[in-house]
């Protein structure tokens with residue numbers, strides 16, 4: 001048997017910079033009320049959402065990613081050529097082949113960085129961060145660009161009153177690079193495929209080419225509806241408040257961090273009521289800053305955690321060096337939680 | 344040890360107090376969770392999860408919507424507790 005040489009990377013990894021892009025169009029609840037029977041009061045009290053951003057034609061998945069990445073690269077103080085890998089988490093890039101990551105890597109001016117997309121729904125940021133950490137530590141890349149990006153407005157059925165108000169668009173990016181000290185804790189992650197029906201696409205893409213559209217959902221005008229994300233809201237809510245608080249606690253324990261040591265809590269921005277419930281269950285002390293970016297951003301799936309992170313740092317509510325618990329959870333069902341030092 | 348009706352109401356009162364901040368004495372058999380106790384559909388999920396833990400019962404999502412009053416929930420728990 002021949003001996004295979006290996007590479008050695010950095011002793012540890014850390015997040016070195018963060019950037020975000022929010023589409024220019026701000027959509028208030030009033031616009032949502034044009035297509036569903038609801039009220040501003042109901043939407044605010046059940047979800048916390050006041051406004052969200054929806055992308056225009058120019059604000060593509062690639063364009064938003066490039067904007068967010070440019071800021072993350074500048075924030076990290078590196079050059080694009082130093083990036084060895086680009087990992088994009090998205091469920092709303094509609095040209096499945098090739099991966100959007102390759103276009104992003106090229107347009108940013110990386111030096112043929114490895115580039116690929118992953119699909120892990122609202123847990124995508126944590127999944128991609130975990131991959132990035134591994135790449136930095138095993139020497140596959142010195143710097144990894146992690147992007148969470150969604151145009152969920154394209155996958156929203158505006159006539160569905162249980163989801164029309166929830167989703168938003170945007171991109172968040174971080175640079176993960178070498179560190180002498182540990183600044184990203186162990187990831188607690190997993191999947192519960194037995195609950196795959198609780199959040200899903202209404203109709204798989206291939207149903208559209210089978211000719212018989214009579215079985216497909218129609219809109220008010222009799223046209224076939226584009227696929228949208230549908231969910232069993234109560235079941236997802238129950239799972240999130242009950243099971244995800246446990247996962248968040250496990251991530252704290254795995255990192256050896258107590259709620260008292262924690263500065264910031266950045267859960268996936270799915271619903272302010274889920275966030276409030278988790279804060280209660282985890283018994284987070286008053287001094288912990290809690291991200292509630294959902295109010296003005298909606299649920300942006302894989303983009304929500306880096307977007308919320310960027311906003312907390314930009315407003316000064318959180319600062320570089322703070323210890324933050326991040327947890328993502330969603331369609332799959334999948335989840336990923338870890339403790340990080342903020343860039 | 345199965346809980347008595349009285350113990351269940353007292354337990355639900357604690358839970359509703361914790362989740363919605365309603366005084367425990369207001370939580371009575373004839374009270375509607377949504378109309379009288381300020382427990383909306385999402386708080387109700389939290390109440391149910393807490394009750395499941397406290398009384399060792401399983402209350403599936405489909406049954407939750409039938410639990411309109413404290414009395415409904417108490418009867419359900421009495422019947423299904425482990």
Ligand SMILES: CC(C)(COP(=O)(O)OP(=O)(O)OC[C@H]1O[C@@H](n2cnc3c(N)ncnc32)[C@H](O)[C@@H]1OP(=O)(O)O)[C@@H](O)C(=O)NCCC(=O)NCCS
Pocket residue numbers: 036037038039042043046047122161162163199231232233234236237270271274299329330331384385
């Ligand atoms: C979507 C969500 C806010 C809906 O809330 P809910 O309480 O479960 O809503 P329900 O469908 O059970 O409806 C409860 C009541 O509100 C009404 N309702 C539903 N949607 C409404 C709307 N948009 N406006 C006004 N009323 C509405 C229903 O008719 C029902 O009324 P009734 O009790 O008089 O019959 C909530 O389930 C949720 O956020 N779940 C988690 C979803 C999530 O985070 N998904 C993403 C994870 S990545």
